[in-house]
Amino acid sequence: MRKYHILTPIIGLLCVLLLQISCSDPWDEHARDNEGLTNEPLLERLEKEPESSEFLKLLRASGVDELLNGNNAYTVFAPENSRVQAVASSLQNDAEALERFVKNHIAVSTHRLNASADTVRLTMLSGKILDFVNGEIDGAAFTKTDQAGADGIYHVITEVLTPRQSLWEYMNAHKDEQQNAFILHLNDYNLHDTAVVEDPEDYYLNNEFLSEVGDVRDETKRFTYFVLNDGDFTAEAQHFLPYVNYRNHADSSYAISQYHILKDMLFDQAYDRDNLPAMLISRSNVPFPVDRSAISRSVRLSNGWIHYLDRPTLPIPNKLVDIYIEGEEPWGFSASVANRTFHRVRKDPFGELFTDIMVQNHGVSSLQVAYQTPRMYSTTYDVYWRALNDVQANVFQQQVGIFEFDTRPSEENPDQEVRESIYVFPYTNVEQNNYSEVYLGEFHLADYNRIVPILRAMGTATHGENTLVLDYLRFVPKLKTN
Structure with a gap:
């Protein structure tokens, strides 16, 4: 019994200490790590940072600085002055582009340097989602990190984070390419007689490519997409036409053939040219052999990669899956x-x-x-x-x-x-x-x-x-x- 009475106050003290630790505020810990800096608003901290002066000019010119009013916490990724100067002139006469550019450097909440191999996807004010991994954000390295203000953090980075187009935005901007033109045509053209004519919730999901292959508008997803030149796309569709005889209707059959050529050229993961595997498997279980030597150029997007092919690489027998x-x-x-x-x-x-x-x-x-x-x-x-x-x-x-x-x-x-x-x-x-x-x-x-x-x-x-x-x-x- 005596041992019980001796241990009781010790256990009670330990419980109090554990309770205090468990109830500590992460922001308080953050403040302690940056003592002497957290009383200043984030904007004032940025004004004192020599390497953020050029970005601060764009921040104020865009009006986005009004968001940094202390009501919410943000993380600002400020490019070095020389990097901002290189692009500033191209933004001067385009208010919308300027605002989008600035917002692509600001994330909601506070994010310290991520030096691990685990990718953290940050949603920027622009709506784009950038990968934060291995001490880089979207490939840009850091020269100064974890600089805290009372309402956020800023980092200085080595490159500008120019907003990239999503795959859907890219397709709309390159309508002259036949593959893209066909996909956009599906907004208004139903491939099959039984297709839904109109979806009042999402007009574009009447597009069979978006609804059945992949919704390439989605910034949270990552895609790899291959594009044939116009001549090869036409030749491949003609070659596959005998397999899609639709009610003996020539125009519909040809449209369906085009669809079946491109539906197996979109993949759910993002691969740059150097990291493409030797074989990809499409959503319809079609094996797609990857020939890097056939890639004439590649384009990086906000949600993936496009690779242009100078010749077809998908044989018809591959498409005839069980x-x-x-x-x-x-x-x-x-x-x-x-x-x-x-x-x-x-x-x-x-x-x-x-x-x-x-x-x-x-x-x-x-x-x-x-x-x-x-x-x-x-x-x-x-x-x-x-x-x-x-x-x-x-x-x-x-x-x-x-x-x-x-x-x-x-x-x-x-x-x-x-x-x-x-x-x-x-x-x-x-x-x-x-x-x-x-x-x-x-x-x-x-x-x-x-x-x-x-x-x-x-x-x-x-x-x-x-x-x-x-x-x-x-x-x-x-x-x-x-």
Whole structure:
């Protein structure tokens, strides 16, 4: 008991000390680190900095100095006088450019020198986002750091932080290039008849490139984009045209072909020329081989890089990627069998987990499970399935049919809509404990469009004989030979 009483005041004192430490204000700590400087407003500190005098002139001329009124904390990155003098004349007669330039050197809140390899992205008053990493901001080094005022910090840097265009701004400024012109054309032109005509929340997201490939307006993201010269872009679109026959409409088919050339030339990470990997993978899983020798010039943007190619580097076979339809992701059923439908997690002989669907003992003759695909190229496809029969003592059969995505009135009953058959594969055995793919055959898709694959059970209500099971369907597009 005596030990308890002796320890009680010590523990209490430790708790008080810990409470004081935990409640300390980071700004108070910052003030202690810069004692003697924090009583002066940031603007007054900048006025006393010899190397910030030229930037201070632009700050006041732009009117941005009124923001530094002590109501908020800011970080100012002031370029050396000689760097500011080199660009000042180009800003004198453009008030908007001057304001944007100055704001690109000021970040909200306080940011000390970041000498680590971890990138901190700073949002500047210009709306641009600059990388702060390894003792540099946007590539500019520091000659003086962490100079504190009462309402912020300033650093002196070796280069000006001229606002760069985003990829979207660059495209709009270079409309004479065919790739850019086509992307901007998508603001008002719908590639497909089913496209949304107008999005009242965001007009530009009617543009399929922005909505489906990448929203290159976004300053928070980073992109790498490749551009072909006009002649190569036209030639590539013509070369790919046979794979995108859209309702036998020449103009629409050509526009879709152009889209499919450029959609695999945008990538989500930013790579300068020297750091480009040998292979990039597009969002649609197309492998893009990188040939640095084909890059004629590169342009740095606020949210990435553009690399101009003097020749095409993406072969058509690379674009013909396999399409997988997962069995556990059906679009619909021909009858209600929810209580007999199972999504199963299985492990293959190599230890890889996968999920499939099994519909068993449902009592429905010729039960159908429908799926839908993305838009598929107009070419011939080899079709495979993986279907695991591991819980039944018998072999059963099932079949796959390929149907048009668009419906049309039935000839027998005009009020009823039906899907026309493209091809129906024969019933195929689902052997016991077979983890391998099974080749079903091939079919030809004449039109660029979605399709509806249908998995159909045997025409019997007998349990065990009308089972359906599917891990995936795989569609392998074939290269055209003529």
